[in-house]
Amino acid sequence: MRTVRSVLGLAGVAGVGYGLLRLLRLPGDQVVAVVVWAAGGVVGHDGVLAPAVVALGVAATLLARWARPALAVLLVVLGPLTLVAVPVLGRFGARPDNPTLLDRPYLAGWLAIVGGALLVALGVALRDRRRLRRAEPGAPS
Amino acid sequence: MSERALRGVAARLDARIPRPESFTSDLRGERTTAHVGVWLGVAFAVAFATGLYSHAAQLATPPLALPAAPSRLYQVTQGLHVAAGTAAVPLLLVKLWSVFPRLFVRPPGRPRALAVHLLERGSVALLVGSAVFQLVTGLANSAQWYPWSFGFVGAHYALAWVAAGSVVLHVAVKLPVVRRALGEPVERTAAGTGPSRRTLLGATWLSAAIAVVATSAAEVPGLRRVALLAVRSGEGPQGVPVNRSAVGAAVAGLLDDPAWRLRVVGPGGAVELSIADLEAMPQHGADLPIACVEGWSASGRWGGVRVRDVAALVGGGPGDDVVVRSLQTRGAYRESRLPANFVQHPDSLLALRLAGEPLHPDHGRPCRLIAPGRPGVLQTKWVREVQVVTT
Structure with a gap:
């Protein structure tokens, strides 16, 4: 175990080192731009996205217990998927000379996925409500 | 301001910043992190390996002779590259969510412990920064969206090594924790107080699966119509889409x-x-x-x-x-x-x-x-x- 960890550790440091050397071989202004974007990724996640999700979690504690798992499923499925869809939903890369690029009805596609996820979440919510009622008859849900 | 007043301000600030214990959801923690982390590692490994292949294939003189057969080889490796990167988005987000409280661990006071703490923090920052960078630039590139000023190929290739290296380093550091967490059953407490860990993990796998199908299924015959978010419908002049048009290339x-x-x-x-x-x-x-x-x-x-x-x-x-x-x-x-x-x-x-x-x-x-x-x-x-x- 110790040997495995040492070998992995050294390989990891070597990989990071090589990557940073490759990065520094780019023109100076590009290096700065890459560092800004990578740091922006950390700040965007830790400073914006994660606190927003924590806030949603706190808000969910105000809701009925049976509804919470369904909402968690909805968030986990639709949150990342919506982020993945941003480049196609915005069609930022579309070009007038190339109609074969970004040529699907993305909003309709995204709404179809949202609809499907809502159905799954509804199923989970109904299941949990029934279970909770059976486990604690008469208890406020 | 006197030193005493400064300390008072610092203490009040410290009291307002949450601590790891402030996060009460028992869904976070080692078992969630380990299970999602293993699949995230797999996704990154696939993306890295296929990315290296793609990079080698584009060098004027590749270090190794790449095979000319089967003719669909590059189609498969590059399809896997994009699919693995897309699947990594939900996996990375859930994994980071599961360890978010650790961001609020206070640095230790003793110099030696502080140095170790800062090293670990630095390596995690490299990991998060490069991983997010790879996923964001890769997804935007696949939709031909370039909202940055650096060259995509050079930057994506350099940070691929940083991301892969810091993943391997992270595995080396966390291996004992991963082994312990994977050895335990997924659920420990009775469900009923909120989402169970099983529900969370199931939703994570579902999210990754939908993301992959919606963006990549166009490559699989018969599944083109469910690729709702694919960057191409697969149609074009003479039945083939176009990457760069004659007008775009000024010819x-x-x-x-x-x-x-x-x-x-x-x-x-x-x-x-x-x-x-x-x-x-x-x-x-x-x-x-x-x-x-x-x-x-x-x-x-x-x-x-x-x-x-x-x-x-x-x-x-x-x-x-x-x-x-x-x-x-x-x-x-x-x-x-x-x-x-x-x-x-x-x-x-x-x-x-x-x-x-x-x-x-x-x-x-x-x-x-x-x-x-x-x-x-x-x-x-x-x-x-x-x-x-x-x-």
């Missing part, structure tokens, strides 16, 4: 020039071939995919002359590479080098036709390179010159 005015000749240069001299000359040579057909680095691919029936027959006109032999140059006067992909094993492949063509018709302007009229198992950007369009390079 649209040059394609129907009757004075066009294919210049062929090699150790045995130089010849110039008109369309009629090319059509008088033995013609071959091949079903080959255009497999783009952006992850999409589409197959077509190409017709034209074999690259090796054209190379032979100027003394090109079985060990020679061929450089193909386009009418384009700018752009990183206006020429490409076809390694000798690809030159010799019977399906490597200088194509004149697609789907039985003369090439559409956007597919490289009057003549383009099409060879098996290569990235689409190297299938040079609007060819003006073929040079045999003796290696």
Whole structure:
């Protein structure tokens, strides 16, 4: 175990080192731009996205217990998927000379996925409500 | 402000910043992190390996001879590359969520412990920064969206090593925790107080699966219609989508020039071939995919002359590479080098036709390179010159 960890550790440091050397071989202004974007990724996640999700979690504690798992499923499925869809939903890369690029009805596609996820979440919510009622008859849900 | 007052301010601030214990959801923690982390590691490993292959395939002289068969190899590796990166988005977000409280661990006071703490923090920052960078730039690139000022290829390749290295380093540091957490059952407490860990993990796998299908299913026959978020529908002139159009490459005015000749240069001299000359040579057909680095691919029936027959006109032999140059006067992909094993492949063509018709302007009229198992950007369009390079 110790040997495995040492070998992995050294390989990891070597990989990071090589990557940073490759990065520094780019023109100076590009290096700065890459560092800004990578740091922006950390700040965007830790400073914006994660606190927003924590806030949603706190808000969910105000809701009925049976509804919470369904909402968690909805968030986990639709949150990342919506982020993945941003480049196609915005069609930022579309070009007038190339109609074969970004040529699907993305909003309709995204709404179809949202609809499907809502159905799954509804199923989970109904299941949990029934279970909770059976486990604690008469208890406020 | 006196030192005492400063300390008072610092203490009040510290009291307002949450601590790891402030996060009460027992869904976070080692078992969630380990289970999602293993799959995230798999996704990154697949993306890294296929990314290295794609990078090697695009070097003018690859370090190893890459195979020219099977012809769909690059289509598969690059499809996997984009699918793995897409699946990594939900996996990374859930994994980071599960360890978010650790961001609020206070640094220890003793210098030695503080140094270790800062090293670990630094390595995690590298990991998060490079991982987010790779996913964001990769997804945007697949939709041809470039909202940054750096060159995509160089930056994505450099940070791939940073991301892969910091993942491996992170595994080395956390291996004992991962082993312990994976050895425990997924659920420990009775469910009923909120989402169970099983529900959370199930939703994570579902999220990754939907993301992959919605963006990548267009590559699987019969599933094109469920690829709701694919960057291409798969349709286009002559049944094949276009990456760069003739207008985009600034060659649209040059394609129907009757004075066009294919210049062929090699150790045995130089010849110039008109369309009629090319059509008088033995013609071959091949079903080959255009497999783009952006992850999409589409197959077509190409017709034209074999690259090796054209190379032979100027003394090109079985060990020679061929450089193909386009009418384009700018752009990183206006020429490409076809390694000798690809030159010799019977399906490597200088194509004149697609789907039985003369090439559409956007597919490289009057003549383009099409060879098996290569990235689409190297299938040079609007060819003006073929040079045999003796290696």
